[in-house]
Amino acid sequence: MSGHTEASRKARAVLDEIERAVVGKRDALTLVLSAILAGGHVLLEDFPGLGKTLAARSFAQTLGLDFRRAQFTPDLLPADLTGSFIYDQGRATFEFRPGPLFTGLLLADEINRTPPKTQAALLEAMQERQVTVEGETFTLEPPFHVLATANPVEYEGTYPLPEAQLDRFLLRVGFGYPDSEEEWEVLRRRLERQREEQTLAQVVSREELLAIQAVVETVTVDPDIGRYCVALAAATRKHQHTLVGSSPRGGLALMLVARGYAVIDGRDFVVPEDVKAVAVPALAHRITIRPELWMTDISGRSVVETVLSQVPAPTARDRV
Amino acid sequence: MGTDSPDPVKHGAVTLGALVLVLCALVAATFDGPRWTDLEGEEERQTTSEEGRQVEKPDEPTDEDSQEPADDDEPWFPWLPPLDLLLLVPAALIFGVALFVVARLRLVRRRRQLTGRIGPRHSPGLEDEPPPDEEVEGLPEALGEGARTIGEGSPRNAIVASWVRLEQAVEGDRFPHKPEETPSELVERALAAYRLDDEAIRRLAALYREARFSSHPITEEHRLEATACLRRLLATLGTGAR
Numbered sequence: 062m063s064g065h066t067e068a069s070r071k072a073r074a075v076l077d078e079i080e081r082a083v084v085g086k087r088d089a090l091t092l093v094l095s096a097i098l099a100g101g102h103v104l105l106e107d108f109p110g111l112g113k114t115l116a117a118r119s120f121a122q123t124l125g126l127d128f129r130r131a132q133f134t135p136d137l138l139p140a141d142l143t144g145s146f147i148y149d150q151g152r153a154t155f156e157f158r159p160g161p162l163f164t165g166l167l168l169a170d171e172i173n174r175t176p177p178k179t180q181a182a183l184l185e186a187m188q189e190r191q192v193t194v195e196g197e198t199f200t201l202e203p204p205f206h207v208l209a210t211a212n213p214v215e216y217e218g219t220y221p222l223p224e225a226q227l228d229r230f231l232l233r234v235g236f237g238y239p240d241s242e243e244e245w246e247v248l249r250r251r252l253e254r255q256r257e258e259q260t261l262a263q264v265v266s267r268e269e270l271l272a273i274q275a276v277v278e279t280v281t282v283d284p285d286i287g288r289y290c291v292a293l294a295a296a297t298r299k300h301q302h303t304l305v306g307s308s309p310r311g312g313l314a315l316m317l318v319a320r321g322y323a324v325i326d327g328r329d330f331v332v333p334e335d336v337k338a339v340a341v342p343a344l345a346h347r348i349t350i351r352p353e354l355w356m357t358d359i360s361g362r363s364v365v366e367t368v369l370s371q372v373p374a375p376t377a378r379d380r381v
Numbered sequence: 382m383g384t385d386s387p388d389p390v391k392h393g394a395v396t397l398g399a400l401v402l403v404l405c406a407l408v409a410a411t412f413d414g415p416r417w418t419d420l421e422g423e424e425e426r427q428t429t430s431e432e433g434r435q436v437e438k439p440d441e442p443t444d445e446d447s448q449e450p451a452d453d454d455e456p457w458f459p460w461l462p463p464l465d466l467l468l469l470v471p472a473a474l475i476f477g478v479a480l481f482v483v484a485r486l487r488l489v490r491r492r493r494q495l496t497g498r499i500g501p502r503h504s505p506g507l508e509d510e511p512p513p514d515e516e517v518e519g520l521p522e523a524l525g526e527g528a529r530t531i532g533e534g535s536p537r538n539a540i541v542a543s544w545v546r547l548e549q550a551v552e553g554d555r556f557p558h559k560p561e562e563t564p565s566e567l568v569e570r571a572l573a574a575y576r577l578d579d580e581a582i583r584r585l586a587a588l589y590r591e592a593r594f595s596s597h598p599i600t601e602e603h604r605l606e607a608t609a610c611l612r613r614l615l616a617t618l619g620t621g622a623r
Binding site: 281283285286328329330331332333334337369370371372373374375376377 | 541544545548560561562563564565589590591593594595596597
C-alpha cells in the first residue's frame with residue numbers, strides 16, 4: 062500500500078508542476094499521465110494553440126525523460142525517424158546514427174501530415190518498441206512514449222490515420238478551449254514570467270517513472286471490473302450507429318488506463334468510476350461510424366457515452 | 382455491426398403527406414370539375430360546327446339565352462382569385478403544419494436516441510424535491526438496521542452488505558434502480574433526492590468501493606468508520622445537513 066501511496070504522491074506532484082505551464086486542463090493532463098503510467102502512447106487531437114506541444118514538452122521535463130520533437134511533414138522519410146547507417150571514412154565502416162525515435166518521450170507533431178509509409182514506421186516502433194534498419198534490430202529502451210498531435214479540422218494535404226493505426230494509441234485526448242478566466246491566467250503568467258519559454262522542474266527521474274509504472278502493474282482489477290471493460294467494448298460493436306466497433310484491444314486499453322487513473326487517485330484497486338472516466342478517450346477513436354451518419358453529429362464519443370449509460374456497472378448485489 | 386430498425390415516424394409522415402395531397406386533389410376536383418366539363422362541351426360543339434360536320438345541330442340559341450350564361454359566369458369580385466384556389470390555401474397550410482409537427486417529432490426522437498434517453502420520461506424536478514414523509518420513513522429503519530448488523534461477519538462483507546441495504550432503502554418509485562450507475566453517481570442522485578449528510582454518505586461509498594473492489598485487508602477500523610457513517614446518516618436524516 063505504501064508503494065501505491067508514494068506513486069500517487071509523485072504522480073500528483075508531476076501534474077501540479079505541469080499545471081504551472083498548462084492552465085486549467087487537470088482532467089486532460091490526468092488522462093495523459095494515466096496512459097503514460099500504463100506504458101502507452103497518446104494522440105492529442107485538438108485545434109492549434111491549445112497547448113498540445115507545451116503539454117508534451119512539460120511531461121518530458123517533469124518526468125525526467127529525453128525529449129525529441131519530430132515535425133511530421135509530407136517529405137519526411139522513415140529513415141528520418143528510425144536513423145540510418147552512415148559510412149565512416151576514418152574507420153572504413155558503416156555506423157548507425159539513431160533517429161529521433163531513440164528517446165524517452167517523442168513528440169510526433171502533426172502526425173497526419175506525413176505519408177502512410179512514415180506513419181507506419183513510427184507506429185511499428187510504438188507497438189514493437191524496436192526498430193529494424195538494414196536488417197539489424199535495435200531495441201528502444203524503456204520508458205519510451207509517443208505523444209502525437211493532430212489537427213481535427215485541416216484535411217488538405219493530410220493523410221488521416223487509418224483505424225488500424227489509431228488503435229495503437231492507448232488514448233485520444235482533446236484539451237478543449239479554456240474559459241475566459243483560464244485564458245486570462247495564461248496571459249497573466251506570461252506577463253509575470255517576462256519571457257516566452259517556460260521551464261519546469263524535474264519531479265521524478267527516469268528510474269522513478271519506471272518504478273511508478275511497476276506499481277501500476279500491481280493494481281488490483283476485480284474480475285467484475287474486467288468483465289465490465291469487456292462488456293463496454295463489446296457494446297460498441299453492437300451499437301446501431303457503428304460500422305466497426307472497438308476491438309478487444311479497446312477493452313484492454315480501458316483496463317490498463319483505469320489502473321493508471323486509480324494510482325493517481327491514490328488507490329491500489331480499480332473502481333467502476335475509473336473505467337467510466339477513461340472510457341471515452343480510450344474507446345471513441347476505435348469506433349467507425351456508419352457512412353450514412355458521417356454528416357450528422359454522431360461520433361465515436363456519442364456512441365461510447367450511450368454505451369456507458371446502458372451497460373450495467375458492477376454492483377454489490379452479486380457479492381452479498 | 383448495427384442493425385436497421387424500422388422507423389414508424391417516417392412511414393407516418395409519408396402516409397400523412399399522401400392523405401393531405403389526396404384531400405387537396407378531391408377539393409380541387411369538386412370545384413373545378415363541373416365548370417371545366419361545361420366549358421369543354423361548349424368548345425367541342427363550336428369546333429364541330431366550324432368543321433362543318435353535321436352530326437346533330439344544336440338548337441339556335443336566342444340572343445337572350447346566349448347572354449344569360451355570360452352574365453352568370455361573370456365573377457362578383459373579379460379582383461379575387463377563384464374560389465377553388467382560395468380553398469387550396471388552408472389545405473396547404475394544414476399540410477405545412479403537419480409536416481412541421483412530424484419533423485419536430487423526428488428531431489426530438491433523434492435527440493433522445495443520441496443521448497440514450499429513450500424510455501419513459503421523468504419530470505426533471507421530481508428527484509430534486511424533498512421526498513414525502515412516508516418514503517423517508519423507510520430509510521431510518523434501513524440505516525438503523527445497517528448500523529446494528531454491521532458488526533456481524535467479516536468487515537469486508539459487513540460494509541458491502543450495509544451499502545446494499547442503503548441502496549435498497551433509497552430505491553422507490555421516485556428513485557428508480559439504475560443498473561448502469563456507479564456508487565458515486567448513486568450518491569449524487571441520493572443527495573439530490575433525500576436530505577442526507579454529504580460527507581457521511583460519500584465516505585460510506587468510498588468504504589464500500591474499497592471493500593468491494595480491493596484485495597488488501599479490510600480491518601475493524603474500516604468497520605468502525607462505516608458504522609460511524611451510518612449513525613451520522615441516521616442522526617442527520619431529514620435535518621437537511623449537507
